[in-house]
Amino acid sequence: MTTTPATVTTPSRIVIASRESRLAMWQAEHVRDRLAEIHAGAEVSILGMTTQGDQILDRPLSTIGGKGLFIKELEVAMEEGRADLAVHSLKDVPMDMPEGFALVAISARENPRDAFVSNKFRGLEDLPEGAVVGTSSLRREAILRAKYPKLQIRSLRGNLDTRLRKLDEGQYDAIILAAAGLIRLGLSDRIRSVLTPEQSLPAPGQGALGIEVRADRLDAAAWVAPLNDATTAACVIAERAFSRALGGSCQIPLGGYAEMKNGQVWLRGFVASVDGQQMVEGEAWGTPVEAAALGRQLAEDLKAKGAGEILAALACAKH
Numbered sequence: 001m002t003t004t005p006a007t008v009t010t011p012s013r014i015v016i017a018s019r020e021s022r023l024a025m026w027q028a029e030h031v032r033d034r035l036a037e038i039h040a041g042a043e044v045s046i047l048g049m050t051t052q053g054d055q056i057l058d059r060p061l062s063t064i065g066g067k068g069l070f071i072k073e074l075e076v077a078m079e080e081g082r083a084d085l086a087v088h089s090l091k092d093v094p095m096d097m098p099e100g101f102a103l104v105a106i107s108a109r110e111n112p113r114d115a116f117v118s119n120k121f122r123g124l125e126d127l128p129e130g131a132v133v134g135t136s137s138l139r140r141e142a143i144l145r146a147k148y149p150k151l152q153i154r155s156l157r158g159n160l161d162t163r164l165r166k167l168d169e170g171q172y173d174a175i176i177l178a179a180a181g182l183i184r185l186g187l188s189d190r191i192r193s194v195l196t197p198e199q200s201l202p203a204p205g206q207g208a209l210g211i212e213v214r215a216d217r218l219d220a221a222a223w224v225a226p227l228n229d230a231t232t233a234a235c236v237i238a239e240r241a242f243s244r245a246l247g248g249s250c251q252i253p254l255g256g257y258a259e260m261k262n263g264q265v266w267l268r269g270f271v272a273s274v275d276g277q278q279m280v281e282g283e284a285w286g287t288p289v290e291a292a293a294l295g296r297q298l299a300e301d302l303k304a305k306g307a308g309e310i311l312a313a314l315a316c317a318k319h
Ligand SMILES: NCc1[nH]cc(CCC(=O)O)c1CC(=O)O
Pocket: 089, 090, 091, 092, 176, 177, 178, 179, 180, 181, 205, 206, 207, 208, 209
């Protein structure tokens, strides 16, 4: 979308819809402060709300319908004109946006990697046989089962504070969380080690924020356009195209991670079975403008290597 600055009227009021978890609010406040700086004179406020995804905490995400559950209420607020935009952890945004909504800006990425958090151990390699590791991400579960079969993986849900509390209560020997969330909440000192992409390939969009507006709100899209970071956007477009081509709005154990190297996008990806027994991985290089095609190409490459069989065995695969 191109909008010349002259056509952008300075808004007098901008309302941001956000979930109410501490992390979501931090992210909304970050965007609020940046918008207030860019649009001097505008009153920028946050409308906090609880989503179904926040309420259903006793079941794994994979059984309650997946990512859309965390953004639906925010979209209703935009639909009804109570909010102009929504700020999301891009990782939680479905690959296919609901009709009538669009992601119009991707802000610069925080550390995209997974973090190892423990009160007893320094890293994955230190964990003894039978150690209990908490995660509710199918991606992290598959990676751990494939690479560290001696560990016991247990479900871990709830917001960041809840997850850390469960670790501190001794329910787990270690937990794996996104580094970005811990860093944003000032909890970097809880990170015992940051996992390399070789140890744990991040999820598509991890560490990036996505700003969503109603597709007919060209005005709101223009207000947030300065927040877009071209490098992050190219990387996450590749990651999300990869995930989309494999049906990634569903709960699939897959990782997709792109970095910019010498002006080229370097995308790595894998698909695995939840038990970690099967894993297909690959990589692709291309220019930033080819980012989406790169993602689709890597997905085709993995299918040619047998990813289709892994996907077919998963309940909601679209094959
Ligand atoms: N699925 C929950 C979620 N969504 C975004 C983040 C962290 C922040 C980010 O990736 O931007 C987290 C927590 C986690 O995975 O530990």
